[in-house]
Amino acid sequence: MWRYYEQFRCHQGGGNECADQLAKEAITKGDPSLLPKPLSYLKVEIKSAALSIWQDNWDNGETDRSTHDIVPRVSNKPVGWNREDIMFVTGHGHFPSYLLRFNLRTHDNCSCGEKGDPIHHATKCRFTLSWHFQTPTVSLKLQWLKNILTNNLSRTRLRLLMRFICDENNLIVEDNNRALIHPD
Ligand SMILES: [Zn+2]
Numbered sequence: 503m504w505r506y507y508e509q510f511r512c513h514q515g516g517g518n519e520c521a522d523q524l525a526k527e528a529i530t531k532g533d534p535s536l537l538p539k540p541l542s543y544l545k546v547e548i549k550s551a552a553l554s555i556w557q558d559n560w561d562n563g564e565t566d567r568s569t570h571d572i573v574p575r576v577s578n579k580p581v582g583w584n585r586e587d588i589m590f591v592t593g594h595g596h597f598p599s600y601l602l603r604f605n606l607r608t609h610d611n612c613s614c615g616e617k618g619d620p621i622h623h624a625t626k627c628r629f630t631l632s633w634h635f636q637t638p639t640v641s642l643k644l645q646w647l648k649n650i651l652t653n654n655l656s657r658t659r660l661r662l663l664m665r666f667i668c669d670e671n672n673l674i675v676e677d678n679n680r681a682l683i684h685p686d
Pocket of ligand 1: 612627628
């Protein structure tokens, strides 16, 4: 009964104070029918709160920091990256550096002798010359990555490079370490 009284009072008085009061009572008394705002509004509010928590976790996380640098804001909309793009940005792929991280190798060297991470294969490795990009300076690395991902030609080249690394992984990964990856 008090609910109708409160709603009546709202109509009489109006204003945010009343709405806030009803919302507060709805929360403390746990009755959804008391909420003074439509469900669609609540959905937006919940979505916004969820995004805010997600953003906070994303900002304060410890993994995938390279991805955070390029995509600092969380969103429900896909960034439009395919498998190869993700592999390059996150470093999660057939790279010696990644294989070492998961104890699938004893070191992170490429067969050419240098550290086998995505930047190495994209700029210096002698096995991937056909798809090389100019080596970025440390301070411009982020912009360099963004440029590759937003330029169609660069992106195509990057995808071809990643496919090559997957298809020709025997070339990148030294034979004496392959026993760890393929125990048979
Ligand atoms: Zn190499």
